[in-house]
Amino acid sequence: MARFSINFGKSLQSFKYAFKGLLEVFKNENNFRFHLLATSITVGMGFYFSVTTTEWLFIIVFIGMVTMAEVFNTAMEKMVDWQSPDPNPQAGKIKDVAAAAVLLASGAAFVGGILIFYKYFMCL
Incomplete structure (x- = not known):
């Protein structure tokens, strides 16, 4: 029978690294901050218009999808x-596809x- 255990210390360390990564993206990536601004406006509109639970679910999925793509x-x-510090057409293509x-x-x-x-x- 397989043994199941959780190492909470390692899990907490993983969260620490994840939040460190989020802080890195927030501090250094203008596009990420732009998406957070759009998120704030969208959430504000959601509260203002009292959107439905289903609409909130879609909004949350959209926010998660965009922020994950940006990260x-x-x-x-x-x-x-890091791998190609000098200009390289292939490196540029990889970055373009990621941006897409x-x-x-x-x-x-x-x-x-x-x-x-x-x-x-339309109801305003």
Whole structure:
């Protein structure tokens, strides 16, 4: 029979590293701060318009999707810069593709936000 155990010390250390990474992205990535501003506006509108629970779920998924894409993009850019400090067309393509993931996530979130908030703005 398999033994199941959790090392809480290691788990707490993992959270420490994760928050350290979030702080790094927040301090050094302008696009991440822009997405946090958009998040703040969206959450504020959600409270102002008293969106439904289902709409909140979609908003939370959109926010998570965009911020995760931005964090992954940042990690990819840092790794590429570390591995290829000199200008390199292939490195540029990798960074462009990672940025495209953020663009796609942001576009989907934007369209989803329009679908959620459209009816509320039409009632003003």
